[in-house]
Amino acid sequence: MPVNKELLKGSMKTLVLKMLLSKSSHGYELAQRIEQLTKGNIILTEGTLYPLLHSLEADKCIESFWEKPAGKRKRKVYKLTKLGKENLSEKTKSWNEFVKTMKLVLEAA
Amino acid sequence: MKRLNNYIRAVCQKIKNKDLRKSTYRELKTHYLMKLEKIMKDKKLNKNEAIEVILKSAGNPKKIGAKINLANTPWFFRYPYIMLSLVSSSILFITVILMTSYIMHQRFFPKLISFLSSSESFYSLIIKDLEAIEKAPIFKPHSRERNAHIFLSKKFKNQGEGKNFLNDINAFSAKHQILKIDQNSFSKVLQDPDLMKIDTSWAQEIYSFDHWNYFEDEVIKRNIKRVSGGDSIEKISFIASYSIPELFTFLKWSAIYSLQMLEKRRPEEGAKFFRHAVNLVNSTGSNIGQNIAVIGLKFESKFLEVNQIDSKRTTVELADTYKRVSWGWISLVNEISIDSSKISALKKYMKPEFGFCSAITEYPMGLSLMSSFFSNPWPFELNLEKEIKENLTFQEAALEECGLKVLKPLLRPDKREATWSKKSGIGNSSFVAVPYVRQLLAYHLFLTAKPRYTSLYDNLVVK
Structure with a gap:
């Protein structure tokens, strides 16, 4: 079941940072990895993904470089920075807190 | 594709x-x-x-x-209107600061400096007055050190059930305007049956107390040290009322006693007693005491004249001269820059018998009180710290000169003193944090508090 867009909106950055923590990726690869990992429940369109990547880069949470693998197209790869790691850690904490709190409320109700 | x-x-x-x-x-x-x-x-x-x-x-x-x-x-280009308003506000703020600086430096500061400095006419007027007092001394230089505080406190408290006694004196005095009495009113006062009802039975005991230079008394020395940690108001109240509690009422009571003596046909005794009371009041060393003593001198002058007592009389004009001098000294010690050539001419008059003590005891009301308004200013404000320091050095030298070293603790502002203005209502107001406003405020407070010697001549009507 696809994830509600409104719910997803505030967590996009966390999602992208988390993906880049394990592996530096180019935009298309990143979108593919998220889609596969979430079994198609989260699909990042180009209109969402690229403004998000550029915004994270402007905030110095990620940095980019161009690479040209043999026999393949030249592509722009994104890598997590130290600041990005710190940011991700904070976001993860507050997300876990949020989930815990919501769970408490929902289970109590 | x-x-x-x-x-x-x-x-x-x-x-x-x-x-x-x-x-x-x-x-x-x-x-x-x-x-x-x-x-x-x-x-x-x-x-x-x-x-x-x-x-x-x-x-x-x-x-x-x-x-x-x-x-x-970049974030600052994302919100152009916010940025525009921020830039405009900054430009406006800088313009206001620059304009204010210009106005303050061109107009206000020279005015303030000139206000805090003596004019030529100031020196010539005060020297003229001091010479007049030197020619016909009003008060003698004294050395005895006694204190009437405890005695008078007890008497005022115990006589006629305390408050009533003081009320009776003030009521009788107000009825006949005793201290402002004129030649024709003497007989009217003497006919009032209430005159003899006011208790003066212990009056003669006052002669045991003659406390010129009472500042040298060991008890008061200790108390000066104690009070020096307080604020300016405490210091002045202490000095003004320490040796003679109920200063003004005491003088009225003394006038009543001398009138009682007149009624008993012993006017010389009354005159002698009243002069002693004036001496005591004057020797409190405060501007308040000296001004009340001047009122006493005027009463004495009329009393001696009416009763044709062959005693050295201080004229009303000379009494007013003493009043001007008392204020003049305060004005002088509140100058931020003191002309050294003028100081040498004034040095020989820096003595209690020339009313100099008022300068020292009232000093904390002046420049010292305002010093925190003039120190630690913003870089573009007026900084008078150096001048204030020089002034304090002069003050101390002046104290040495007239043998009043004991009053030194009253001069140097201690930690509490330096923050007095901040603790007070004005000091706590947010206006004080605004550059220039603090100094404007200080100027206006000073304008009210600091006597201007030359204007004393315009305002003091000799009667």
Whole structure:
């Protein structure tokens, strides 16, 4: 079941940072990895993904470089920075807190 | 393929930075080509069909381009109106500061400096007055050290049930305007049966107390040290009322006693007693005491004249001279810059019998009190710290000169003193934090508190 867009909106950055923590990726690869990992429940369109990547880069949470693998197209790869790691850690904490709190409320109700 | 390229171009058109536009075009092109290959492979579609699939879900290119452009725009360009208002406010603030600085430096500061400095006429007037007092001394230089505080406190408290006693004195005095009595009113006062009802039975005991230079008394020395930690108001109240509690009432009571003596046909005794009381009041060393003593001198002058007592009489004019001098000294010690050539001429008069003590005991009300308003200013404000320090050095030298070293603790502002203005209502107001406002406030307070010697001549009507 696809994830509600409104719910997803505030967590996009966390999602992208988390993906880049394990592996530096180019935009298309990143979108593919998220889609596969979430079994198609989260699909990042180009209109969402690229403004998000550029915004994270402007905030110095990620940095980019161009690479040209043999026999393949030249592509722009994104890598997590130290600041990005710190940011991700904070976001993860507050997300876990949020989930815990919501769970408490929902289970109590 | 052309359609896909056009789409990517449409996205990139919204990106303002040329380099970013080129790099984003390449980035998106790679992305879509990879996507295209995958769709063709997974869905077994030809190129055109796969492009059709991509474009269907691609979204509005202008909106996407605008979002990418915004993500790469520094925050201060994202909100142009906020930035514009911030820049305008800053320009306005700087303009106000510059204009205020100009006005303050061109107009206010010279005015303030001139206000805090003595004029030539000031020196000539005070020297003239001091010479007049020197020719006909009003008070003698004294050395005995006694204190009437405990005695008078007890008497005022115990006589006629305390308050009533003081009330009776004040009521009788007010009825006949005793201290302002004129030649024709003497007989009227003497006819009032209430005159003899006021208890003066212990009056003669006052002669045991003659406390000139009472500052040298060991008890008061200790108390000066104690009070020096307090604020200016405490210091002045202490000095003004220490040796003679109920200063003004005491003088009225003394006038009543001398009138009782007149009624008993012993006017000389009354006159002698009253002069002693005036001496005591004057020797409190405060401006208040000296001004009340002047009122006493005027009463004494009329008393001696009416009763044709062959005693050395202080004229009303000379009494007023003493009053001016008392204020004049305060004015002098509140100058921020003191002309050394003038100081040498004034040195020989820096003695209690020339009313100098008022300068010292009232001093904390002046420059010292205001010093925190003039120190630690903003860089563009007026800084009078150096002048205030020099002034204090002069003060101390003046104290040495007239043998009043004991009053030194009253001069040097201690930690509490320096923050007095901050603790007070004015000091706590937010106006004080605004550059220049604090100094304007100090100027206006000073204008009220600091006597201007020359204006004393205009305001003091000799009667």
